[in-house]
Amino acid sequence: MKLTKDQVKKVAKLANLPLSEAEEEESAEQLSKILDYIDQLEKVDTRGVEPTYNVTGNENVMREDEIGESLSAEDALKNASKTKDGFFVTKGVFESE
């Protein structure tokens, strides 16, 4: 299966990845190969096999509603590239809220 450049552009946009023209070409090629590889699975006969979403086989694993320790604000913000007044800082977003 060959991915079109438009499809690559769309996927890149959804993944928030800025791609150069050359990278788009390259990704189209690579992603197509990955899809071909995965397509081999289509050959397996899965009639009568229940879909699996989780490989652990666990069910209903839950915890009680109890408060534990959180990070200090200092630790939480330690790796942030920009902070201000205890907030993480990002480029302005006006779209909502």
Add this chain to the structure above:
Amino acid sequence: MYKPVIGLEVHVELNTKSKMFCNCSADYFGKKPNTHTCPVCLGLPGALPFINKQAIEGCLKIGLALNCTPAEESLFERKNYFYPDLAKGFQTSQYRWPLSVKGWIDIEDKSGEKKRIRINRAHQEEDTAKLMHQLGNSKTQETSNNENITGIDFNRSGVPLVEIVTEPDFTDSSQIRDYAKKLQQIFRYLGVSNADMERGDMRLEANVSVREVGNEKWDVRTGKLPPYRVELKNINSFRFMVAAVEYEIKRQIELLEAGRDDELRQETRGWDENKKITYVQRSKEEAHDYRYFPEPDLPEFRVQSSEFRIDDIKKGMPELPWMKAERFVKELGLKISDAKILTEETELADIFEKLVKIGREKEIEPKVLANYVVNQKIDLLNKDPNQIIDDIKSKSVGIISDEEELDKVCREVIDENGGLVQFYKRSLIPSGDEIKKGNPNMLNVLIGGVMRKTQGKANAGLVRKILEKLLNG
């Protein structure tokens, strides 16, 4: 003739102690930013989520109260999108396997007219971080020039959120009000959320379109909806939401009437409170493609299983407002209107029941109690129940119409007001018949004196007659 077709999505934050998938405190309101975080709710690589059992129970309780069927199997999925309020790059939500499906709830308008709203689903998800658009005067350490920045506080990230989606069954904004009020009442009865809209515990989104009556193509009952839908989103006040819905209905009808159907698009609109209009936020072309897929880090639910029994959750459900009201009517003989008022809040209903108990010992009927509490607008939450009973007791003894008793009190008042009585007697003007007329203001003062002595329980007409007999002769 056009008819609005409106569906609602309500998000409600659960009041659990900890967050949905980690042990951080879920109580974020008014707290210092980024003090309730951990690798899970900050979306750090390798962190693994762990489901809060009480949140799942809260979500299931909401579903049950809305007459939904709990799903036999339920799964979390990743809703993928990029936005600064979402550190992981996806929101852990539910899509194909929600916890509760297909329910209904009856709402009532002011006249008591009932309308059934179908519930599509009630599912569990997590809240996002809070974005702050006004951060001081926007100067960071690295840059000296004023730049456009947004602050992020992850205290709210991962707080349990339940989303309730209706079918497009609303036809006007007053029904939205009735529905939101009903949900709020249910959440509070269940004790799963404070449901405070001002604080953002409860948020509304509306899908609004308009169809022409008689236009078979767009019939809700046959599932054929208008070919567009305007989503009203990010409106953080209930009042603004109602205004936005009303504006949208008007705007859409005007476009349809002008034959400009093509201008009605699938789009997201917000509310501009200054201009009192809705405006486009995101058009269909840019609409998100969420690429949902099952969350591999979380196990599946089987709601009916040995560890997790829906029957136990059902047993733990409180009596809901409409059930309570019905019981008050059946068992206590209350008027339905009184029963509804007394069951509006669960605390109110509890105090009333306590009152009924005390009242029974003092032979006061529940119906009399209800009448008194509702008519006199008694503040049950702040008044001592015994005092209320005493008040009713003294009032319900009723009006004194015993002439002998009143005659005694009248004579007392006359004795105590010698001066006034003399003036009154001088004011008497002979009229045609035997009884003379005196100054009515002075007489009223004397009647008032009798009323005071009897705590307002004297039959006023009788008092007047007795006083005139004693003084006017």
